[in-house]
Amino acid sequence: MPDSLRRFKADIFQALAHPTRIAIIDLLATGELSAGDLMERLGMEQANISQHLAILRAKKLVTNRKSANKVFYSVKDPLIIEVLAIMRKYFQNNLKESHELLHELDSAHSEVTP
């Protein structure tokens, strides 16, 4: 297993390592949506969504198509959706540890106020 393959995988995982980007891919899994649709469904800042889309584009996880003044995005390879499905299964396989992890994620954020 050459190091280049590992760097590639790490790079794709990095692109997937944000809840908003996972949400975008989840939404696109059922069909293409415009940037505005994604913005509306996720209820986030326009610039923020656009930045996350830029990352997904850079890593070639999504393709985009321009129609009039809208840009429609879709998932490029359904294998990525399969990866997300396996991760859901992983979550369920390890329910106990999964919930522990989530609690750590929560408390990590509220650690500011002791």
Place this chain on the structure above:
Amino acid sequence: MPDSLRRFKADIFQALAHPTRIAIIDLLATGELSAGDLMERLGMEQANISQHLAILRAKKLVTNRKSANKVFYSVKDPLIIEVLAIMRKYFQNNLKESHELLHELDSAHSEVTP
């Protein structure tokens, strides 16, 4: 798809988003190895390997077992190995874009010297 599941997935992907940690999981895929074994096979600093192992432990991707003064690590759930296998398939499915990505990764590092 609740947001907590997305945060969980993002967190696991974050843990996988480093070539060294992928290499560690690849090595552990065939059976348990000690921290020293990993250090030797990867030819990296002891502290660095130990830090990466700490991350994999924190995200419960690996388990460890102490025997005498050695610590043996193994992959906790083979589903993770399956995820890596799917990523390899993804790499092959998208050979053209994959190589483009790798070149961008390479040139991103040498951008210091124009």
Place this chain on the structure above:
DNA sequence: TCCTTATATTCGAACATACGAATATAAGGA
């Protein structure tokens, strides 16, 4: 042309991650 809508990019601040050097801990063995 000017205006509006839709999307992208740039910038700076806050925060997170990665690394090696140094240090700490823990388990045997002499």
Place this chain on the structure above:
DNA sequence: TCCTTATATTCGTATGTTCGAATATAAGGA
């Protein structure tokens, strides 16, 4: 007990990521 081997943790620095605010671009429509 002291020494050695194996592993973990802490610290400082460099680098990368995320966000919103502001700005830029691009395509119609009036």
